Amino acid sequence: MNEKVTIAIEKREMASGKAGKKLRKIGYIPGAINRKGQDSVSVKIKTDELMKNISKYGRNYLFTLDLGGNESYAAMIKEMQHSPIKGEVLNVVFQEVSVTEPIKLNLNIKIVGKEALDLKKLHPVQQMDKIHVTGLPQDIPDFIEIDVTDLNLNDKICVGDVKFPKGIESEIEADKIVLVINETKLDDSSAEDESDDKTTEAVSEEN
Template sequence: MNEKVTIAIEKREKAAGNKGKKLRTMGYVPGAINRKGLESVSVKIKNDELMKNVLKYGKNYLFTLDLEGQESYDVLIKEMQHSPIKRELLNVVFQQVSVTEKIKFNLNLKIVGKEALEFRKLHVVQQMEKILVSGLPQDIPDFIEIDVKDLNLDDKICVGDLKFPEGIETEFEADKIVLVINESRSDDTITEELEE
């Protein structure tokens, strides 16, 4: 079980216009807590506090939000919206979850060791970027890591080869291909093939 991490939040009045911009100027991020079968709760959260915890624990971590000492919510971050150019955090959406109910979640697949393959003129052809898993919210990792440095030409990794943490499972068939190792082709080779 992960350690409990509590982040302070404050109530926010729902408002249109440039209220969000004012909040961001004051160091806050506008946010909302989605709740199953209930109305969402509008909140504001200190930007540096949120980012510090996301960087330390990851986006898929189970956080507890403390609303001014009156209420608390066990949540996962559902969405973080950034401005396109400056990448400024515009708002955050949390999803309230139960620590006793399994949820489904799309996990990123993180490939490590690509440099070792490139050195041998090989490259990874990824068939899946994410994988749908289910488990208790507190058991869900930030990503599933796949180490490819020792793979050879035509080797493949299937869903059954992935190492899932205890309590995390997927509905995908074990023989579904995640990635294949191919030869790196130079631009000249590709051009020649296109000309043929």
């Protein structure tokens, strides 16, 4: 089970766009906590504290949101809105969850070992960018890792071959292809350059 990580939050009374802009100027991110069958709670979180914890634990981590020591919520980040120009976080939405009830999430796939494939002039071609998984909130990882170090041409990884962390399962069919290994081909421009080089060498020899 993941260690308990607490993030301090504060109640937010005004939920207008102008109020959110003012909060961001003084170092806060406006947010909300969605609760099943109940009204959502408008909150604000210190920007540096939120970003520090996301950087360390990832977006899929189960955080404890502490509201001034009076209330607390076990919650995960459901959505973050970013500015299209500056990329700054405009707001964050948490989802309250139960530590005893499994949840479903689409997790990103992280491929490791590409350097070994490069030496063989091979590369992985993904058929899936995400894998739909089920597990308790505290067991959900930030991504699913797939190691391609020892793979060769035409090898493939199916869902059934993926090593999921303890407590994590996928309902996707086991024979569903996640990625295949293809040969790395030179692009047309590289091929033309190589052809030009050979032609130049031939002319030089004749001279």
